[in-house]
Amino acid sequence: MRDDKGAGCLDQELRMKLRRIPSVHSLMESPVGRELIERYGHAEVATATAELLDEVRRQYLQGNEPEDFADPDDLDGLFEKLYDRLFQRTRPNLQRVVNASGVILHTNLGRAPLPESVLDHVRMVATGYSNLEFDVQRNKRGSRQDHVEKLLRELTGAESAMVVNNNAAAVLLVLSAVASHKRVIVSRGELVEIGGSFRIPDVMEQSGAELVEVGTTNKTHERDYAKAIDEDTAVLLKVHTSNYRIIGFTADVSLERLVALGRKYGVPVMHDLGSGFLLSTDQPGWPDEPSVQQAIAAGADIVTFSGDKLLGGPQAGIICGSKELVAACRDHPLARALRIDKLTLAALEATLLLYRHPERAVDELPVLRMLRQNEEQMRQRAEQLLVRCRGSLGDSWTFELVRGESRVGGGAMPEYGLGTWMVRVQKRDRPAHVLQRLLLAADPPILTRIERDCVMIDPRTIVEWERETDWIVQALTAIS
Numbered sequence: 416m417r418d419d420k421g422a423g424c425l426d427q428e429l430r431m432k433l434r435r436i437p438s439v440h441s442l443m444e445s446p447v448g449r450e451l452i453e454r455y456g457h458a459e460v461a462t463a464t465a466e467l468l469d470e471v472r473r474q475y476l477q478g479n480e481p482e483d484f485a486d487p488d489d490l491d492g493l494f495e496k497l498y499d500r501l502f503q504r505t506r507p508n509l510q511r512v513v514n515a516s517g518v519i520l521h522t523n524l525g526r527a528p529l530p531e532s533v534l535d536h537v538r539m540v541a542t543g544y545s546n547l548e549f550d551v552q553r554n555k556r557g558s559r560q561d562h563v564e565k566l567l568r569e570l571t572g573a574e575s576a577m578v579v580n581n582n583a584a585a586v587l588l589v590l591s592a593v594a595s596h597k598r599v600i601v602s603r604g605e606l607v608e609i610g611g612s613f614r615i616p617d618v619m620e621q622s623g624a625e626l627v628e629v630g631t632t633n634k635t636h637e638r639d640y641a642k643a644i645d646e647d648t649a650v651l652l653k654v655h656t657s658n659y660r661i662i663g664f665t666a667d668v669s670l671e672r673l674v675a676l677g678r679k680y681g682v683p684v685m686h687d688l689g690s691g692f693l694l695s696t697d698q699p700g701w702p703d704e705p706s707v708q709q710a711i712a713a714g715a716d717i718v719t720f721s722g723d724k725l726l727g728g729p730q731a732g733i734i735c736g737s738k739e740l741v742a743a744c745r746d747h748p749l750a751r752a753l754r755i756d757k758l759t760l761a762a763l764e765a766t767l768l769l770y771r772h773p774e775r776a777v778d779e780l781p782v783l784r785m786l787r788q789n790e791e792q793m794r795q796r797a798e799q800l801l802v803r804c805r806g807s808l809g810d811s812w813t814f815e816l817v818r819g820e821s822r823v824g825g826g827a828m829p830e831y832g833l834g835t836w837m838v839r840v841q842k843r844d845r846p847a848h849v850l851q852r853l854l855l856a857a858d859p860p861i862l863t864r865i866e867r868d869c870v871m872i873d874p875r876t877i878v879e880w881e882r883e884t885d886w887i888v889q890a891l892t893a894i895s
């Protein structure tokens with residue numbers, strides 16, 4: 416039954432409350448309002464104020480008492496909210512995130528973090544003008560490719576090289592330049608999809624090349640390729656199954672054998688290597704991942720890989736191979752559309768320079784450092800963090816050391832688990848998924864992972880130890 420009289424009273428009370436809400440104009444004309452206008456501009460403050468007052472109004476209409484607006488004569492709470500809102504509106508949305516998940520190449524977190532030395536070079540080059548496409552010695556136009564081509568030749572052993580926006584672009588460009596309107600032979604076991612958006616068959620279609628699938632998902636033999644080769648065949652393509660493994664009853668054709676077959680029929684062999692490992696892996700402690708040098712040495716006519724996976728640099732696509740094929744890529748109209756920008760180029764050059772002395776690359780590039788750290792080092796780090804957490808947080812919290820595995824991620828080395836030690840975080844009355852969300856709501860957000868229903872902090876992917884562990888402890892402390 417509706418009580419008309421009661422509802423009328425409520426309406427009256429509500430109307431009173433709504434009337435107490437100050438106008439946008441009055442807030443903006445107040446001393447604080449003027450100060451804000453000076454800092455953020457009239458339009459920005461007007462929008463933020465209108466939004467905030469709408470929110471207060473909505474709260475009343477929903478039957479709530481809006482926090483910070485209990486007393487109409489005290490506007491401090493409201494102004495604080497306004498400050499907050501303006502700060503959030505005017506600061507960049509792309510922000511630093513602490514990766515405590517233990518996944519080294521997290522594609523959603525921007526893959527490889529860059530070292531200070533690489534960023535110094537970017538800053539130096541981009542703050543002013545640069546010789547991006549200018550040959551200073553000869554006082555004439557140059558090519559942006561010149562800055563890295565020689566380095567790439569030196570490091571990989573390839574005859575020629577060029578760089579583009581990312582590896583997807585590299586594959587698209589090579590196929591467009593070399594195989595458009597022709598046929599490309601690929602094993603059915605290698606028709607990969609990476610990160611939900613890069614699919615070999617789709618890229619093939621875009622390039623105008625015709626995909627010829629040979630073999631089966633688990634087995635492809637040399638004779639399968641040989642049977643498919645005809646005069647329209649432009650490329651034999653091998654794709655590194657970088658984000659999965661086919662195990663069990665399997666057969667594939669090694670790069671060396673494919674190269675021999677290609678030579679026999681006069682068809683170039685392309686290897687989409689994906690991850691771009693550029694260190695020699697024959698020392699203990701490194702995973703068994705094919706390197707770029709190995710692919711070139713095996714005779715691949717063209718090799719493509721990413722700059723921000725195991726190479727540990729910025730997002731880029733690198734094409735290494737024979738003079739003739741790389742020249743065809745450079746001359747193709749798509750090269751301009753897919754070209755690398757100067758910030759990336761500066762970062763890539765600085766990254767590649769580190770590889771001149773591989774120990775420096777391992778010391779300085781975060782991705783390599785994280786891959787290299789052993790279980791004992793991880794245990795010490797985890798223990799440090801554990802001690803800090805226990806010292807700073809009350810007894811509703813439980814912190815423990817647990818053994819676990821970090822992952823390479825980013826579609827590289829899918830089976831390769833790196834032994835690690837983690838801090839298991841539990842809080843009374845806070846289920847793991849709630850705790851995880853609260854840590855993500857911190858500033859900067861902390862990404863953890865959940866294992867066996869507990870939040871885990873893996874020290875392996877913490878990039879700047881002091882700073883990021885401070886942020887972690889602060890974020891935990893802020894959770895009541």
Ligand SMILES: *Cc1c(COP(=O)(O)O)cnc(C)c1O
Nearest residue numbers: 581582583609657688689690721
């Ligand atoms: C990651 C990957 C790609 C896509 O590279 P992006 O740099 O992300 O564009 C293509 N092929 C393989 C085999 C890969 O592993």
